[in-house]
Amino acid sequence: MIERWSRDQVLALAPDTSSQKAAQGVGAPGKWSLRGVTDSVLFGECRGSGAKPYQASVDLTEPAYRCSCPSRKFPCKHALGLLLLWSADGVPVTDVVPPWVSEWLVQRADRAARSAAKIEAARDEAARALGEGSGSDGEGGSAGAGAGSARGGAGPGGRRAESVREGRVAAGLGELERWLADQVRQGLAAAADSDWDGLAKRLVDAQAPGVAGMVARLSHVRRQDDWPERLLEEYALINLLAVAYRRRAELPPSLAQTVMTRAGFPVTREEVLASPAVRDEWHVLGRRDEEQGRLTSRKVWLRGRSTGRAALVLSFAPQGQPLDASLVTGTAVDADLAFYPGSAPLRALVAARHAQPAPGGRPPGVSPEEALDEVAAALSEDPWTDSWPLVLREVVPGGDELGGLPLHPGGRDPWRLIAVSGGHPVTVAAEWTPNGLRPLTTWDDEETAVLL
Numbered sequence: 001m002i003e004r005w006s007r008d009q010v011l012a013l014a015p016d017t018s019s020q021k022a023a024q025g026v027g028a029p030g031k032w033s034l035r036g037v038t039d040s041v042l043f044g045e046c047r048g049s050g051a052k053p054y055q056a057s058v059d060l061t062e063p064a065y066r067c068s069c070p071s072r073k074f075p076c077k078h079a080l081g082l083l084l085l086w087s088a089d090g091v092p093v094t095d096v097v098p099p100w101v102s103e104w105l106v107q108r109a110d111r112a113a114r115s116a117a118k119i120e121a122a123r124d125e126a127a128r129a130l131g132e133g134s135g136s137d138g139e140g141g142s143a144g145a146g147a148g149s150a151r152g153g154a155g156p157g158g159r160r161a162e163s164v165r166e167g168r169v170a171a172g173l174g175e176l177e178r179w180l181a182d183q184v185r186q187g188l189a190a191a192a193d194s195d196w197d198g199l200a201k202r203l204v205d206a207q208a209p210g211v212a213g214m215v216a217r218l219s220h221v222r223r224q225d226d227w228p229e230r231l232l233e234e235y236a237l238i239n240l241l242a243v244a245y246r247r248r249a250e251l252p253p254s255l256a257q258t259v260m261t262r263a264g265f266p267v268t269r270e271e272v273l274a275s276p277a278v279r280d281e282w283h284v285l286g287r288r289d290e291e292q293g294r295l296t297s298r299k300v301w302l303r304g305r306s307t308g309r310a311a312l313v314l315s316f317a318p319q320g321q322p323l324d325a326s327l328v329t330g331t332a333v334d335a336d337l338a339f340y341p342g343s344a345p346l347r348a349l350v351a352a353r354h355a356q357p358a359p360g361g362r363p364p365g366v367s368p369e370e371a372l373d374e375v376a377a378a379l380s381e382d383p384w385t386d387s388w389p390l391v392l393r394e395v396v397p398g399g400d401e402l403g404g405l406p407l408h409p410g411g412r413d414p415w416r417l418i419a420v421s422g423g424h425p426v427t428v429a430a431e432w433t434p435n436g437l438r439p440l441t442t443w444d445d446e447e448t449a450v451l452l
Helices: 007-011 017-026 077-087 099-133 164-186 193-205 209-216 218-222 227-246 253-263 269-273 368-381 415-421
Strands: 032-037 041-046 054-059 064-067 278-292 295-304 310-318 332-339 348-353 388-395 426-433 436-443 449-451
Touching: 007 017, 007 077, 007 449, 017 077, 032 077, 041 077, 041 099, 054 077, 054 099, 064 077, 099 269, 099 348, 164 193, 164 209, 164 227, 193 209, 193 218, 209 218, 209 227, 209 253, 218 227, 227 253, 269 332, 269 348, 278 388, 278 426, 278 436, 295 388, 295 426, 310 348, 310 388, 368 388, 415 426, 415 436
Parallel strands: none
Antiparallel strands: 032 041, 041 054, 054 064, 278 295, 278 332, 295 310, 332 348, 388 426, 426 436, 436 449
Protein backbone atom coordinates (compact mmCIF):
# COMPACT_ATOMS: atom_id res chain seq x y z
CA MET A 1 0.00 0.00 0.00
CA ILE A 2 1.28 3.47 -0.93
CA GLU A 3 1.92 5.67 2.11
CA ARG A 4 -0.69 8.42 2.31
CA TRP A 5 0.50 11.87 1.36
CA SER A 6 0.02 14.90 3.58
CA ARG A 7 -2.35 17.74 2.78
CA ASP A 8 0.65 19.93 1.89
CA GLN A 9 1.94 17.34 -0.57
CA VAL A 10 -1.44 17.12 -2.29
CA LEU A 11 -2.00 20.87 -2.55
CA ALA A 12 1.53 21.30 -3.95
CA LEU A 13 0.38 19.29 -6.99
CA ALA A 14 -2.22 21.93 -7.94
CA PRO A 15 -1.38 23.89 -11.10
CA ASP A 16 -2.43 27.19 -9.45
CA THR A 17 -3.97 28.67 -6.33
CA SER A 18 -7.48 28.67 -7.76
CA SER A 19 -7.22 24.91 -8.27
CA GLN A 20 -6.14 24.52 -4.64
CA LYS A 21 -9.23 26.41 -3.47
CA ALA A 22 -11.56 24.52 -5.81
CA ALA A 23 -10.10 21.17 -4.71
CA GLN A 24 -10.88 21.92 -1.08
CA GLY A 25 -14.45 22.61 -2.15
CA VAL A 26 -14.90 19.12 -3.61
CA GLY A 27 -12.76 17.40 -0.99
CA ALA A 28 -15.74 16.53 1.19
CA PRO A 29 -17.19 12.99 1.42
CA GLY A 30 -20.69 14.22 0.58
CA LYS A 31 -19.56 15.24 -2.91
CA TRP A 32 -18.61 11.68 -3.83
CA SER A 33 -21.13 8.94 -4.61
CA LEU A 34 -18.31 6.41 -5.04
CA ARG A 35 -14.75 6.33 -3.79
CA GLY A 36 -12.13 3.68 -3.09
CA VAL A 37 -8.43 2.97 -3.04
CA THR A 38 -6.43 -0.18 -3.80
CA ASP A 39 -2.72 -0.81 -3.30
CA SER A 40 -1.89 1.53 -6.18
CA VAL A 41 -4.94 3.33 -7.57
CA LEU A 42 -7.40 5.85 -6.13
CA PHE A 43 -10.78 6.37 -7.77
CA GLY A 44 -14.12 8.03 -7.24
CA GLU A 45 -17.25 9.52 -8.81
CA CYS A 46 -18.02 13.14 -7.97
CA ARG A 47 -21.35 14.85 -8.54
CA GLY A 48 -21.13 17.73 -10.98
CA SER A 49 -23.47 20.01 -12.85
CA GLY A 50 -24.50 17.31 -15.35
CA ALA A 51 -26.58 14.20 -14.99
CA LYS A 52 -23.59 11.88 -14.91
CA PRO A 53 -20.96 12.14 -12.18
CA TYR A 54 -17.36 12.91 -13.05
CA GLN A 55 -15.11 9.86 -12.92
CA ALA A 56 -11.70 10.63 -11.40
CA SER A 57 -8.81 8.25 -10.85
CA VAL A 58 -5.19 8.55 -9.76
CA ASP A 59 -2.44 6.00 -10.34
CA LEU A 60 -0.52 6.55 -7.11
CA THR A 61 2.63 4.77 -8.28
CA GLU A 62 3.60 7.57 -10.67
CA PRO A 63 1.29 9.49 -10.04
CA ALA A 64 -0.90 9.87 -13.12
CA TYR A 65 -4.35 11.45 -13.27
CA ARG A 66 -7.54 10.95 -15.25
CA CYS A 67 -10.91 12.66 -15.00
CA SER A 68 -13.95 12.82 -17.27
CA CYS A 69 -14.55 16.50 -16.51
CA PRO A 70 -13.86 19.10 -19.26
CA SER A 71 -11.21 20.95 -17.27
CA ARG A 72 -7.90 21.63 -19.04
CA LYS A 73 -6.04 21.89 -15.76
CA PHE A 74 -3.87 18.98 -14.76
CA PRO A 75 -4.50 17.57 -12.23
CA CYS A 76 -8.04 18.93 -12.10
CA LYS A 77 -9.92 19.89 -8.95
CA HIS A 78 -11.70 16.51 -8.80
CA ALA A 79 -8.44 14.52 -8.78
CA LEU A 80 -7.02 16.89 -6.18
CA GLY A 81 -10.19 16.75 -4.06
CA LEU A 82 -10.11 12.94 -4.13
CA LEU A 83 -6.45 13.03 -3.07
CA LEU A 84 -7.34 15.38 -0.20
CA LEU A 85 -9.97 12.91 0.97
CA TRP A 86 -7.43 10.08 0.77
CA SER A 87 -4.81 12.07 2.68
CA ALA A 88 -7.35 12.54 5.48
CA ASP A 89 -8.08 8.79 5.54
CA GLY A 90 -11.49 9.42 4.01
CA VAL A 91 -11.35 6.80 1.24
CA PRO A 92 -12.13 3.13 2.01
CA VAL A 93 -9.70 0.40 0.96
CA THR A 94 -10.99 -2.08 -1.61
CA ASP A 95 -9.75 -4.86 -3.88
CA VAL A 96 -12.23 -4.18 -6.70
CA VAL A 97 -12.17 -1.29 -9.16
CA PRO A 98 -14.87 -0.17 -11.61
CA PRO A 99 -14.51 -1.17 -15.28
CA TRP A 100 -13.58 2.38 -16.36
CA VAL A 101 -10.62 2.31 -13.96
CA SER A 102 -9.48 -1.12 -15.17
CA GLU A 103 -9.66 0.05 -18.78
CA TRP A 104 -7.55 3.13 -17.98
CA LEU A 105 -4.93 1.04 -16.17
CA VAL A 106 -4.68 -1.40 -19.10
CA GLN A 107 -4.19 1.51 -21.50
CA ARG A 108 -1.44 2.92 -19.29
CA ALA A 109 0.29 -0.45 -19.07
CA ASP A 110 0.20 -0.82 -22.87
CA ARG A 111 1.69 2.64 -23.38
CA ALA A 112 4.41 1.92 -20.81
CA ALA A 113 5.30 -1.35 -22.53
CA ARG A 114 5.54 0.32 -25.94
CA SER A 115 7.69 3.10 -24.50
CA ALA A 116 10.01 0.60 -22.79
CA ALA A 117 10.37 -1.33 -26.04
CA LYS A 118 11.34 1.85 -27.93
CA ILE A 119 13.92 2.76 -25.29
CA GLU A 120 15.41 -0.73 -25.36
CA ALA A 121 15.59 -0.66 -29.17
CA ALA A 122 17.31 2.74 -29.06
CA ARG A 123 19.86 1.43 -26.55
CA ASP A 124 20.56 -1.61 -28.73
CA GLU A 125 21.03 0.65 -31.74
CA ALA A 126 23.36 2.94 -29.79
CA ALA A 127 25.39 -0.06 -28.61
CA ARG A 128 25.71 -1.35 -32.21
CA ALA A 129 26.76 2.09 -33.45
CA LEU A 130 29.34 2.34 -30.68
CA GLY A 131 30.75 -1.05 -31.56
CA GLU A 132 30.93 -0.24 -35.27
CA GLY A 133 32.61 3.09 -34.50
CA SER A 134 35.36 1.55 -32.38
CA GLY A 135 38.76 1.69 -34.02
CA SER A 136 41.19 -1.19 -34.27
CA ASP A 137 43.64 0.70 -32.03
CA GLY A 138 41.32 0.14 -29.06
CA GLU A 139 39.87 3.64 -28.99
CA GLY A 140 36.06 3.44 -28.71
CA GLY A 141 33.52 5.73 -30.25
CA SER A 142 32.56 7.28 -26.92
CA ALA A 143 35.26 9.94 -27.14
CA GLY A 144 34.01 11.09 -30.50
CA ALA A 145 30.46 11.13 -29.18
CA GLY A 146 31.52 13.10 -26.12
CA ALA A 147 30.39 16.43 -27.56
CA GLY A 148 27.05 15.25 -28.89
CA SER A 149 25.59 14.72 -32.32
CA ALA A 150 25.83 18.42 -33.22
CA ARG A 151 29.60 18.23 -33.61
CA GLY A 152 29.70 16.72 -37.08
CA GLY A 153 31.30 13.64 -38.58
CA ALA A 154 34.90 12.49 -38.87
CA GLY A 155 37.04 13.77 -41.73
CA PRO A 156 40.20 12.46 -43.43
CA GLY A 157 42.76 10.97 -41.08
CA GLY A 158 40.18 10.61 -38.28
CA ARG A 159 39.83 14.36 -37.74
CA ARG A 160 36.27 15.52 -37.20
CA ALA A 161 34.88 18.11 -39.58
CA GLU A 162 33.55 21.24 -37.88
CA SER A 163 29.89 21.95 -38.55
CA VAL A 164 28.68 25.26 -39.96
CA ARG A 165 26.97 26.03 -36.68
CA GLU A 166 30.13 25.40 -34.68
CA GLY A 167 31.92 27.94 -36.87
CA ARG A 168 29.22 30.53 -36.23
CA VAL A 169 29.36 29.92 -32.49
CA ALA A 170 33.15 30.18 -32.54
CA ALA A 171 32.93 33.56 -34.28
CA GLY A 172 30.31 34.80 -31.82
CA LEU A 173 32.29 33.69 -28.79
CA GLY A 174 35.45 35.23 -30.25
CA GLU A 175 33.65 38.57 -30.33
CA LEU A 176 32.47 37.92 -26.77
CA GLU A 177 36.04 37.38 -25.55
CA ARG A 178 37.11 40.70 -27.05
CA TRP A 179 34.10 42.47 -25.55
CA LEU A 180 34.82 41.08 -22.08
CA ALA A 181 38.46 42.16 -22.31
CA ASP A 182 37.31 45.69 -23.18
CA GLN A 183 34.90 45.71 -20.23
CA VAL A 184 37.61 44.77 -17.74
CA ARG A 185 39.98 47.31 -19.26
CA GLN A 186 37.41 50.15 -19.22
CA GLY A 187 35.92 49.32 -15.81
CA LEU A 188 32.84 47.42 -14.64
CA ALA A 189 30.63 50.51 -14.51
CA ALA A 190 31.03 51.16 -18.24
CA ALA A 191 28.48 48.59 -19.43
CA ALA A 192 24.77 49.43 -19.62
CA ASP A 193 21.79 47.11 -19.84
CA SER A 194 21.44 47.99 -23.53
CA ASP A 195 25.00 46.74 -24.16
CA TRP A 196 24.23 43.35 -22.63
CA ASP A 197 20.93 43.10 -24.48
CA GLY A 198 22.61 43.86 -27.79
CA LEU A 199 25.39 41.34 -27.13
CA ALA A 200 22.87 38.68 -26.14
CA LYS A 201 20.97 39.19 -29.41
CA ARG A 202 24.19 38.84 -31.42
CA LEU A 203 24.96 35.61 -29.59
CA VAL A 204 21.51 34.30 -30.46
CA ASP A 205 22.21 35.16 -34.10
CA ALA A 206 25.51 33.24 -33.72
CA GLN A 207 23.46 30.21 -32.59
CA ALA A 208 24.84 30.23 -29.03
CA PRO A 209 21.61 30.55 -27.00
CA GLY A 210 23.15 29.13 -23.81
CA VAL A 211 25.79 31.87 -23.64
CA ALA A 212 23.21 34.46 -24.70
CA GLY A 213 21.13 33.54 -21.66
CA MET A 214 24.13 34.01 -19.37
CA VAL A 215 24.75 37.48 -20.83
CA ALA A 216 21.08 38.46 -20.67
CA ARG A 217 21.01 37.73 -16.92
CA LEU A 218 23.80 40.23 -16.21
CA SER A 219 21.30 43.06 -15.81
CA HIS A 220 19.90 41.28 -12.73
CA VAL A 221 23.37 41.13 -11.20
CA ARG A 222 23.71 44.92 -11.47
CA ARG A 223 20.72 45.36 -9.14
CA GLN A 224 22.41 43.54 -6.23
CA ASP A 225 24.17 45.40 -3.43
CA ASP A 226 27.50 43.67 -4.06
CA TRP A 227 27.17 43.92 -7.85
CA PRO A 228 30.84 44.72 -8.69
CA GLU A 229 32.03 41.45 -7.15
CA ARG A 230 29.13 39.47 -8.63
CA LEU A 231 29.54 41.01 -12.07
CA LEU A 232 33.24 40.21 -12.17
CA GLU A 233 32.45 36.61 -11.19
CA GLU A 234 29.90 36.34 -14.00
CA TYR A 235 32.33 37.87 -16.51
CA ALA A 236 34.96 35.32 -15.46
CA LEU A 237 32.58 32.37 -15.89
CA ILE A 238 31.38 33.59 -19.30
CA ASN A 239 34.96 34.16 -20.44
CA LEU A 240 35.93 30.69 -19.17
CA LEU A 241 33.15 29.17 -21.27
CA ALA A 242 34.24 31.10 -24.37
CA VAL A 243 37.86 30.01 -23.94
CA ALA A 244 36.82 26.41 -23.23
CA TYR A 245 34.75 26.37 -26.42
CA ARG A 246 37.70 27.66 -28.45
CA ARG A 247 39.90 24.92 -26.99
CA ARG A 248 37.25 22.19 -26.86
CA ALA A 249 39.30 19.80 -28.99
CA GLU A 250 41.88 19.66 -26.19
CA LEU A 251 39.37 18.88 -23.44
CA PRO A 252 38.37 15.47 -22.07
CA PRO A 253 35.24 14.21 -23.90
CA SER A 254 32.91 14.64 -20.91
CA LEU A 255 34.04 18.24 -20.29
CA ALA A 256 33.84 19.00 -24.02
CA GLN A 257 30.22 17.79 -23.92
CA THR A 258 29.50 20.07 -20.96
CA VAL A 259 30.97 23.04 -22.83
CA MET A 260 28.88 22.29 -25.93
CA THR A 261 25.73 21.94 -23.82
CA ARG A 262 26.39 25.17 -21.93
CA ALA A 263 26.93 26.96 -25.25
CA GLY A 264 23.50 25.79 -26.39
CA PHE A 265 24.01 22.63 -28.45
CA PRO A 266 21.10 20.33 -27.61
CA VAL A 267 21.11 16.68 -26.62
CA THR A 268 17.92 15.02 -27.74
CA ARG A 269 15.60 13.15 -25.44
CA GLU A 270 16.10 10.04 -27.57
CA GLU A 271 19.88 10.20 -27.11
CA VAL A 272 19.51 10.50 -23.34
CA LEU A 273 17.05 7.63 -23.06
CA ALA A 274 19.33 5.45 -25.19
CA SER A 275 22.14 5.80 -22.63
CA PRO A 276 22.57 3.37 -19.68
CA ALA A 277 20.13 4.12 -16.86
CA VAL A 278 20.68 4.22 -13.10
CA ARG A 279 18.11 2.38 -11.00
CA ASP A 280 17.58 3.42 -7.42
CA GLU A 281 14.89 4.44 -4.96
CA TRP A 282 14.90 8.16 -5.60
CA HIS A 283 13.82 10.53 -2.84
CA VAL A 284 11.89 13.49 -4.25
CA LEU A 285 13.49 16.31 -2.25
CA GLY A 286 11.52 19.28 -3.53
CA ARG A 287 10.84 21.46 -6.49
CA ARG A 288 10.99 25.06 -7.61
CA ASP A 289 9.10 26.80 -10.43
CA GLU A 290 10.60 29.76 -12.25
CA GLU A 291 9.33 31.99 -15.05
CA GLN A 292 11.64 32.25 -18.05
CA GLY A 293 10.13 34.63 -20.56
CA ARG A 294 7.02 32.99 -21.96
CA LEU A 295 7.86 29.65 -20.37
CA THR A 296 7.67 28.33 -16.83
CA SER A 297 10.35 25.86 -15.81
CA ARG A 298 10.06 23.34 -13.00
CA LYS A 299 13.10 21.92 -11.23
CA VAL A 300 12.48 18.71 -9.30
CA TRP A 301 15.41 17.59 -7.15
CA LEU A 302 16.06 13.90 -6.42
CA ARG A 303 18.57 11.94 -4.36
CA GLY A 304 19.24 8.19 -4.71
CA ARG A 305 18.79 6.19 -1.53
CA SER A 306 21.52 3.64 -2.34
CA THR A 307 23.75 5.52 -4.77
CA GLY A 308 23.53 8.86 -2.97
CA ARG A 309 23.48 10.41 -6.43
CA ALA A 310 21.89 13.80 -7.06
CA ALA A 311 19.50 14.30 -9.97
CA LEU A 312 17.45 17.08 -11.51
CA VAL A 313 14.30 16.46 -13.55
CA LEU A 314 13.57 19.61 -15.54
CA SER A 315 10.33 20.36 -17.36
CA PHE A 316 8.89 23.35 -19.20
CA ALA A 317 5.43 24.60 -20.13
CA PRO A 318 3.97 27.81 -21.60
CA GLN A 319 2.69 30.19 -18.96
CA GLY A 320 -0.79 29.17 -17.84
CA GLN A 321 -0.31 25.56 -18.91
CA PRO A 322 0.19 22.72 -16.39
CA LEU A 323 3.67 21.47 -15.60
CA ASP A 324 4.70 17.88 -14.97
CA ALA A 325 3.22 16.79 -11.61
CA SER A 326 4.33 13.16 -11.64
CA LEU A 327 6.96 13.52 -8.89
CA VAL A 328 5.51 14.21 -5.45
CA THR A 329 7.75 15.98 -2.94
CA GLY A 330 8.46 13.87 0.13
CA THR A 331 7.89 10.52 -1.59
CA ALA A 332 10.36 8.06 -3.09
CA VAL A 333 10.12 6.31 -6.46
CA ASP A 334 11.76 3.11 -7.62
CA ALA A 335 12.85 4.20 -11.07
CA ASP A 336 15.50 4.13 -13.78
CA LEU A 337 17.00 7.57 -14.49
CA ALA A 338 18.88 8.33 -17.69
CA PHE A 339 21.32 11.21 -17.22
CA TYR A 340 22.27 13.85 -19.75
CA PRO A 341 25.97 13.49 -20.65
CA GLY A 342 28.57 15.80 -19.17
CA SER A 343 31.43 16.12 -16.72
CA ALA A 344 29.11 16.39 -13.69
CA PRO A 345 25.87 14.69 -14.83
CA LEU A 346 22.88 16.09 -12.93
CA ARG A 347 19.92 16.58 -15.24
CA ALA A 348 18.07 13.35 -15.93
CA LEU A 349 14.95 11.83 -17.46
CA VAL A 350 12.77 9.20 -15.82
CA ALA A 351 13.30 6.31 -18.22
CA ALA A 352 11.12 3.76 -16.39
CA ARG A 353 9.24 3.31 -13.13
CA HIS A 354 8.95 0.02 -11.32
CA ALA A 355 5.72 -1.23 -9.85
CA GLN A 356 6.77 -1.84 -6.27
CA PRO A 357 6.28 1.22 -4.03
CA ALA A 358 9.42 2.69 -2.50
CA PRO A 359 9.29 3.66 1.16
CA GLY A 360 9.37 7.41 1.65
CA GLY A 361 10.31 9.07 4.88
CA ARG A 362 13.35 11.08 5.76
CA PRO A 363 16.25 10.75 3.27
CA PRO A 364 19.81 10.23 4.52
CA GLY A 365 21.69 13.48 4.97
CA VAL A 366 25.20 14.83 5.40
CA SER A 367 26.83 17.47 7.58
CA PRO A 368 27.27 21.03 6.25
CA GLU A 369 30.99 20.37 5.84
CA GLU A 370 30.34 17.25 3.76
CA ALA A 371 27.74 19.15 1.74
CA LEU A 372 30.28 21.86 0.86
CA ASP A 373 32.76 19.18 -0.20
CA GLU A 374 30.11 17.73 -2.51
CA VAL A 375 29.38 21.11 -4.08
CA ALA A 376 33.10 21.78 -4.49
CA ALA A 377 33.52 18.46 -6.28
CA ALA A 378 30.63 19.30 -8.64
CA LEU A 379 32.11 22.76 -9.37
CA SER A 380 35.51 21.25 -10.07
CA GLU A 381 33.90 19.12 -12.78
CA ASP A 382 31.48 21.76 -14.11
CA PRO A 383 32.43 25.34 -13.08
CA TRP A 384 29.15 26.68 -14.52
CA THR A 385 26.98 24.71 -12.06
CA ASP A 386 24.56 27.20 -10.51
CA SER A 387 22.42 24.90 -8.36
CA TRP A 388 22.78 21.54 -6.60
CA PRO A 389 20.51 19.54 -4.25
CA LEU A 390 21.66 18.88 -0.71
CA VAL A 391 20.21 17.03 2.28
CA LEU A 392 21.57 18.47 5.54
CA ARG A 393 21.19 16.42 8.70
CA GLU A 394 21.05 17.63 12.29
CA VAL A 395 21.04 21.36 11.46
CA VAL A 396 19.37 24.13 13.44
CA PRO A 397 17.83 26.82 11.20
CA GLY A 398 18.22 30.52 11.87
CA GLY A 399 16.75 33.65 10.37
CA ASP A 400 19.38 33.93 7.64
CA GLU A 401 21.40 30.73 7.85
CA LEU A 402 21.05 26.96 8.00
CA GLY A 403 23.69 24.94 9.77
CA GLY A 404 26.10 27.83 9.36
CA LEU A 405 25.44 28.15 5.61
CA PRO A 406 23.81 31.41 4.42
CA LEU A 407 20.29 31.39 3.01
CA HIS A 408 19.49 32.91 -0.36
CA PRO A 409 18.54 36.57 0.21
CA GLY A 410 15.75 36.36 -2.35
CA GLY A 411 14.19 33.21 -0.90
CA ARG A 412 11.17 32.82 1.33
CA ASP A 413 11.37 33.68 5.00
CA PRO A 414 12.37 30.52 6.91
CA TRP A 415 9.79 30.90 9.69
CA ARG A 416 7.94 27.71 8.83
CA LEU A 417 11.20 25.78 8.97
CA ILE A 418 12.08 27.39 12.29
CA ALA A 419 8.63 26.52 13.67
CA VAL A 420 8.99 22.85 12.68
CA SER A 421 12.44 22.64 14.25
CA GLY A 422 11.44 24.37 17.48
CA GLY A 423 15.09 25.20 17.97
CA HIS A 424 16.13 21.55 17.64
CA PRO A 425 18.22 19.92 14.89
CA VAL A 426 16.27 18.77 11.83
CA THR A 427 16.93 17.27 8.41
CA VAL A 428 16.46 19.76 5.59
CA ALA A 429 16.57 19.32 1.83
CA ALA A 430 17.83 22.48 0.16
CA GLU A 431 18.95 23.79 -3.20
CA TRP A 432 22.49 25.19 -3.13
CA THR A 433 23.14 28.29 -5.24
CA PRO A 434 26.15 30.62 -5.35
CA ASN A 435 24.01 33.20 -3.51
CA GLY A 436 22.93 30.87 -0.70
CA LEU A 437 20.64 27.97 0.15
CA ARG A 438 16.95 27.70 -0.77
CA PRO A 439 15.24 25.35 1.76
CA LEU A 440 12.83 22.97 0.03
CA THR A 441 11.55 20.40 2.52
CA THR A 442 12.00 19.32 6.11
CA TRP A 443 10.64 16.38 8.10
CA ASP A 444 8.86 16.50 11.45
CA ASP A 445 9.17 14.04 14.35
CA GLU A 446 6.79 11.62 12.60
CA GLU A 447 8.90 11.80 9.41
CA THR A 448 6.12 13.61 7.56
CA ALA A 449 7.40 15.87 4.81
CA VAL A 450 6.79 19.57 5.42
CA LEU A 451 7.08 21.66 2.27
CA LEU A 452 8.84 25.00 2.75
